[in-house]
Amino acid sequence: MGRVRQADIARVAGVSQATVSVVLGGNRTGVRLSERTRLRVLEAAERLGYVPDPVSSRLAAANNNLLGVYTFTPAFPDIADVYYPILVGVEAEAAALGKDLIMFTASSAAPDRIRRTRLADGCLFLGRHVPVDAIADLLAAGFPIVHIGRRTELGGRIPHVGADYVSASAEVITRLARAGHRRVRYLREPDDAPSSGDRERGVRSAAADAGLSVAVVRTDGSDLDAAAITRWLDDGVTALVVEETDTGAVFQAIWQGLRAAEVSVPDDVSLAVLGRPPAGVEGPVVSGFEVPRRALGRAAVRLLASLVAPGTGEPSPHRLLTCPPVAGETIAPVT
Amino acid sequence: MGRVRQADIARVAGVSQATVSVVLGGNRTGVRLSERTRLRVLEAAERLGYVPDPVSSRLAAANNNLLGVYTFTPAFPDIADVYYPILVGVEAEAAALGKDLIMFTASSAAPDRIRRTRLADGCLFLGRHVPVDAIADLLAAGFPIVHIGRRTELGGRIPHVGADYVSASAEVITRLARAGHRRVRYLREPDDAPSSGDRERGVRSAAADAGLSVAVVRTDGSDLDAAAITRWLDDGVTALVVEETDTGAVFQAIWQGLRAAEVSVPDDVSLAVLGRPPAGVEGPVVSGFEVPRRALGRAAVRLLASLVAPGTGEPSPHRLLTCPPVAGETIAPVT
DNA sequence: TCAAGGGAGTAATACGTATTAGTACGGTCG
DNA sequence: CGACCGTACTAATACGTATTACTCCCTTGA
Numbered sequence A, B: 001m002g003r004v005r006q007a008d009i010a011r012v013a014g015v016s017q018a019t020v021s022v023v024l025g026g027n028r029t030g031v032r033l034s035e036r037t038r039l040r041v042l043e044a045a046e047r048l049g050y051v052p053d054p055v056s057s058r059l060a061a062a063n064n065n066l067l068g069v070y071t072f073t074p075a076f077p078d079i080a081d082v083y084y085p086i087l088v089g090v091e092a093e094a095a096a097l098g099k100d101l102i103m104f105t106a107s108s109a110a111p112d113r114i115r116r117t118r119l120a121d122g123c124l125f126l127g128r129h130v131p132v133d134a135i136a137d138l139l140a141a142g143f144p145i146v147h148i149g150r151r152t153e154l155g156g157r158i159p160h161v162g163a164d165y166v167s168a169s170a171e172v173i174t175r176l177a178r179a180g181h182r183r184v185r186y187l188r189e190p191d192d193a194p195s196s197g198d199r200e201r202g203v204r205s206a207a208a209d210a211g212l213s214v215a216v217v218r219t220d221g222s223d224l225d226a227a228a229i230t231r232w233l234d235d236g237v238t239a240l241v242v243e244e245t246d247t248g249a250v251f252q253a254i255w256q257g258l259r260a261a262e263v264s265v266p267d268d269v270s271l272a273v274l275g276r277p278p279a280g281v282e283g284p285v286v287s288g289f290e291v292p293r294r295a296l297g298r299a300a301v302r303l304l305a306s307l308v309a310p311g312t313g314e315p316s317p318h319r320l321l322t323c324p325p326v327a328g329e330t331i332a333p334v335t
Numbered sequence C: 001t002c003a004a005g006g007g008a009g010t011a012a013t014a015c016g017t018a019t020t021a022g023t024a025c026g027g028t029c030g
Numbered sequence D: 001c002g003a004c005c006g007t008a009c010t011a012a013t014a015c016g017t018a019t020t021a022c023t024c025c026c027t028t029g030a
Helices: A006-013 A017-024 A033-049 A054-059 A077-097 A112-117 A133-140 A164-179 A194-210 A225-232 A248-259 A293-307 B008-015 B017-024 B035-048 B054-060 B077-098 B111-117 B134-141 B164-178 B194-210 B226-234 B249-260 B293-308
Strands: A066-071 A098-105 A122-126 A145-148 A161-162 A185-186 A213-218 A237-241 A269-275 A318-321 B068-070 B102-105 B124-127 B146-150 B160-163 B183-188 B213-218 B239-243 B270-274 B318-321
Touching: A006 A017, A006 A033, A017 A033, A017 A054, A017 A225, A017 B008, A033 B068, A054 A225, A054 A318, A054 B054, A054 B111, A066 A077, A066 A112, A066 A213, A066 A293, A077 A098, A077 A122, A077 B270, A098 A112, A098 B077, A122 A293, A133 A145, A145 A293, A161 A164, A161 A194, A161 A293, A164 A194, A185 A194, A194 A213, A194 A237, A237 A248, A248 A269, A269 A293, A293 A318, B008 B035, B035 B077, B054 B160, B068 B111, B068 B160, B068 B293, B077 B102, B077 B124, B077 B293, B102 B111, B102 B226, B124 B293, B146 B293, B160 B164, B160 B194, B160 B293, B164 B194, B164 B239, B183 B194, B194 B239, B226 B249, B239 B249
Parallel strands: A066 A098, A066 A122, A122 A145, A145 A161, A161 A318, A185 A213, A185 A237, A237 A269, B068 B102, B068 B124, B124 B146, B146 B160, B160 B318, B183 B213, B183 B239, B239 B270
Antiparallel strands: A098 B102
8 A cells, every 4th residue: 555665675575675775776886686686676676566766766866867947937828939849849858868857837926946946856947037146056056957048147157058049140131131131120129138139149240241230129019110110111221120039029019010000021121030920920921030949948958968967978068059041921122 | 065954054053953944844833942042043044045955855744845747648749739728727826826847758668657756746647548557556545636637437536627528519519409400420539538428428418409410420530531521411411510639630631621622611511619629720710619728727736736735625526617618600500 | 849830942763765884604725 | 724705785874854752941839
């Protein structure tokens, strides 16, 4: 009825609990054991239906086959577009490695929940902004962590797997330049996060190279009405570049603004997203690039797993994945 | 550098580790303590930056604010439609209750992974079919579990939260009967699961009440071509009823078959789904009902939480939630 | 002056596994 | 015949917290 412990097996097999532990642990410490005893123990374990208690194992200093996932940004449903594909990748790779996942729900009420991550062998972090102090503590304690998305905080000591937004964004600008665009409006998130900063750097450097003028606008979308758009066009702007955001609000605002202003894309103005438009938007395929979220999730799990179980070759703690361009239909040559 | 333990606090505050544990645990066992000592301990804990070790707590006590989620059906991405909303509900309610989630990845390789669920205080189960033996073990051991979706196995002893498919399906048939339909083709999953069986029962009983003839067809969708559909119509069938499935394959097949046969809905034939069509299907709003998945997730978590921490009123271990009807535009009166 | 009683805190132990230092036994060799 | 060695296993302990039974001391009342 009650759980079967190593002690029970020991009694049945006529050995000590320690021996059972050694046998079941595969005897990695090289204890001398006769084959007969080994088999007796294994057989008893089998017969009794032994299952190791992961908590005890963990306490006794081994690891757990458990990887944590900590999401800072709370609202799960609203940002399904952005986070779900990552989680799918994480889940798939974890399953492939035979690890379970523990999802820490970031209730704003208890910021120190982050310490609970220690239940796992290591933890993935995920979100636009990172609680630097807590992360620093974990890092200092030697707890394996990997951030999904590039991180520059703490002097770049946070291991991470990110997307190469710089190159991908630059490539979008280059495409516009090739199509003859010279005046571009660039709409980005109001707050600073590496994913936004990287995009802006890519945009600026490509713009400089191509001799293209880019006006950067920080917005949450609320001020993007038809009037604003008309004003820009009157100003000589021929293309709009929109950052992909968690909620898709900025893109949605632009999209509706364009429709309200009766501006046709790409005939009257070209449009590109630094990423993909939110799901459910009807209309032409918008030019931009794909963020390889599934792959990000997978790569992050692999990196974390290697940090948890070091030995076979230390990988670089930083990786950037390439974002494949999406040609789309919303960039037209300037006439 | 190393972690701060209760023992460290004890040393600083000049008390014993036991006292620290009592103070930090809120002294629920009613040990006599002076206010001064209490404050000294709390202050020391604060100053040293103490954080409890969840592994140890779990080993010593037996409850960790951890709920497990075990999904039998492996393919996460393909069935996002069906499972994701449930998980969203689970996540939201767990966060509200301050519980974390362990997601057990059902790698088909190791069926005994299910035992790992014991890491959590209790576990949610999710999937069309259930590994009865393993569940029975957990149940027998007194481990709190809740299945999402109605379960009849083990003499109904599996606590669950499900949707009332019987009533909802009956209501759909009643709607068809009121519209004058008399001959209906009903397409359901080939395998038996409670969610399918319940729908069929609802369909059959409503059909009997309304004097309506229903031919039940078990299919995975592969045989639903234009020819089959044409044959049915020639037979005098005026309405099709399709079960909602995990992958949406059956509905997709019907949808394409109708188009291929150039049959117009609802002019030539009425169509209803026992649930909702898969996401991404263009066209009119299909008549049917909504499965309250978010609510299912939330209710399941609440039930599990109450099983984990019994005391304040034992709720019924079985709950069925109502599925709100969706009128839609695909049921027309028979002419 | 002694018993009774209560206040304050602690020693001891449990939880289940992993590791390490050690024991016991038999054989071999010089 | 004792020193030495290899084999096969176990005793003891650590991990960090929660609980329970217990001790010690001080006050009060007869």
